[in-house]
Amino acid sequence: MPKESYQPNEAGQPTDDHPKFRRRADARPDEVLDAALALFTQNGFAKTTVEQIATRAGLSKGAVYLYFPSKKALLEGLVARAIVPTADQALGVIAGYRGDPRPVIRKFMTMTAFAASGPNVFAVPKLVMREAVNAPEIAQMYRTQVLDKVIPALTALIGQGVEGGFIRPVDPELTVRSLIGPLLLHVMLAEVFEVQPDDGLEFEKLVNNHLSILFAGLEPEMEDKK
Amino acid sequence: MPKESYQPNEAGQPTDDHPKFRRRADARPDEVLDAALALFTQNGFAKTTVEQIATRAGLSKGAVYLYFPSKKALLEGLVARAIVPTADQALGVIAGYRGDPRPVIRKFMTMTAFAASGPNVFAVPKLVMREAVNAPEIAQMYRTQVLDKVIPALTALIGQGVEGGFIRPVDPELTVRSLIGPLLLHVMLAEVFEVQPDDGLEFEKLVNNHLSILFAGLEPEMEDKK
Amino acid sequence: MPKESYQPNEAGQPTDDHPKFRRRADARPDEVLDAALALFTQNGFAKTTVEQIATRAGLSKGAVYLYFPSKKALLEGLVARAIVPTADQALGVIAGYRGDPRPVIRKFMTMTAFAASGPNVFAVPKLVMREAVNAPEIAQMYRTQVLDKVIPALTALIGQGVEGGFIRPVDPELTVRSLIGPLLLHVMLAEVFEVQPDDGLEFEKLVNNHLSILFAGLEPEMEDKK
Amino acid sequence: MPKESYQPNEAGQPTDDHPKFRRRADARPDEVLDAALALFTQNGFAKTTVEQIATRAGLSKGAVYLYFPSKKALLEGLVARAIVPTADQALGVIAGYRGDPRPVIRKFMTMTAFAASGPNVFAVPKLVMREAVNAPEIAQMYRTQVLDKVIPALTALIGQGVEGGFIRPVDPELTVRSLIGPLLLHVMLAEVFEVQPDDGLEFEKLVNNHLSILFAGLEPEMEDKK
DNA sequence: TATGAATGAGCGTTCATTCAT
């Protein structure tokens, strides 16, 4: 999963929803976005020039404006491209699940950790966090399209787990934060501050350690179990 | 990661002795930093003008350069001002503790949560995270001055808790992430995406829920206990 | 030190094919240099604005930076443009000559004087002298590219004249100063202080008077002649 | 003669023409000028800040404005201070002389060369040449106060030498340029371009070589002599 | 006399965006 997400236009059927701009199999806009993502991630939005993006994408500055009406639109495009698959992927695993949530949580965490260990993954979410101040619309977009889907789904997953007696009675909404927070911190420490655990940035170990504690902590009490 | 710094001019009577012109107080640099912090937080470093900072601090653009040699130096100054109290305060609670770590952890988490509920707190850390790409030196500074002190201290605290048999054998370094991560996520969700739990941004509840799970999950096994 | 460079756009019809907007000719850099030369000469480097240069060259300020990376680069460009023809032209007359040096010297002096009577000639050398303090690299460039070629050539010319018995035994290196110095003084007095001889700034007369004295003074003595 | 010229206020009677500003024996303004001269010479007028001058003179920026109303006034002050002694000195030797001009010329040239071998000498004239563009009034001042006295005096000296038959019939005005030019070139090459003769910047040798040629070249012809 | 904090105008440089080709 080297790209930050599934990019539908690269896949099978040439999604001809966008009848305009056809050249080199319609890959142009995507190439521009790839270049933009790489540079925004590396240098931030403000310090990246449109010219740099154009050069990296192999076209001229003016041509970028053929596909995107402004620099900010590139950011939007980036988020838009990343949003659907991300949410879908997560929701596919979680949504509507009934029963002991722990296997599903483990699967979800493992998937996320796996995704996170590839390069450029989480690039868009991190970008969104960083640039939210400059582009609140984009943060909103991310919120409504991703967070407002994933978080409630996880909350529901845990909620029904509580109701089903599979885990202790906890606040599902806050427990989601207990679940995912460490992953965020792990990534932030590593990428922003270059702080890594002594034995490397191994997501698998983190997930294992974290879930072993969490699941033990969520274990229903004896009296609950009965 | 408690209160990021004392902000003297937020307290007491507004120092408006000389309403318009010159003041000789060496509070000047601090006032400039206050203005910079507010604007950087609100609009980001890149989109904040030195002129804006000057105006908000009640001086002319040129005067800012009397106190800080460059715009970037304002960021550095902000971090420097926040660093000492932060680290010290945190370390005061933790360092060298021997015995069951849980009370100390609870105290630390409560303090941090309390600090985080005030205004402008965590402003600097969040600024640092956001601007780390543009100013890696500052991220480094933050890392060495704060993180490299606080994280090892917490790691040691947990480590000796494991050795003393007070908590299950876990990886102390990774467990620190399990401990603090949710707090970060909570803040980020709230401030970047305006995602808040249904019953408000109550840090106390978050801490309680989180620690109840965590402490239960860290409870030594029966066989360990014996 | 004759004509400092060919200035193509001073010649012929003014290239006003496209009166107001874009031109694609690569004469652009040259036009900018022309404007810069005029303004630097008139007001000095420091007091000349890039905007002034741009306006005079018929472009916007930003466009200047399309051709030159900085204001100083304009100065460099000016010198670079002037250097090649200068040195070559001078050396063409002098280099490797054997025999009585006086005809060659007269030719050289006449050429130089003729060049000096045109407009904008010597502008670059004078600029270099004036701005040497602010831009030592440029002075160095001028030295190595022009002076270190012309002066040794003249020195050698006189030296071989002495050896061949065509002129008195004199110090060739110092005699070069006796030869050229008056030209410099003449120009300086005229252009810096507006001091001109009573009957005008006639270089031809200066050269004639100067060489008549110099050649008489360099005439081998009777005993030398024999 | 370490200073660029005689500084009357340093000498004998305390020239009380300027009743204002008295402190530390009235030396203050002179100290400021000294500092300004050094810095203008080294870095040019534009690149020297008033603060630098103040610091070097050992007072505060504001105090400079107690003595000089503007930065440009420093330049004027510098020139004014240098002007009187320079011209007087030269004129003392030359003015009204009758007879063979060559001994006087030699004396004048030797004096000038001797002066030029000290440090900081010619600093002001060179400064004037360089900054003439930025401060034409100052160039004018220098012209009227110095050049318009010295050049006519030298011209007259040579003129009467021609009339008296001591030297060949030459154009006196142009011959002045032949006389002094080499000195200027010598200084310029040395100080601006660091081009020096192989055996060092020995003014004495230059003067000897130059005058030996010049005087020989000015020798009246046989037929003239008779 | 002397200070130095403060001002304000100005300059070099950058860059998103446009548009003739």
Add this chain to the structure above:
DNA sequence: AATGAATGAACGCTCATTCAT
């Protein structure tokens, strides 16, 4: 569909000069 020359608005920073003390 594509180019890249050109624009123009903005920003960081400097510094001569002023003025309350």
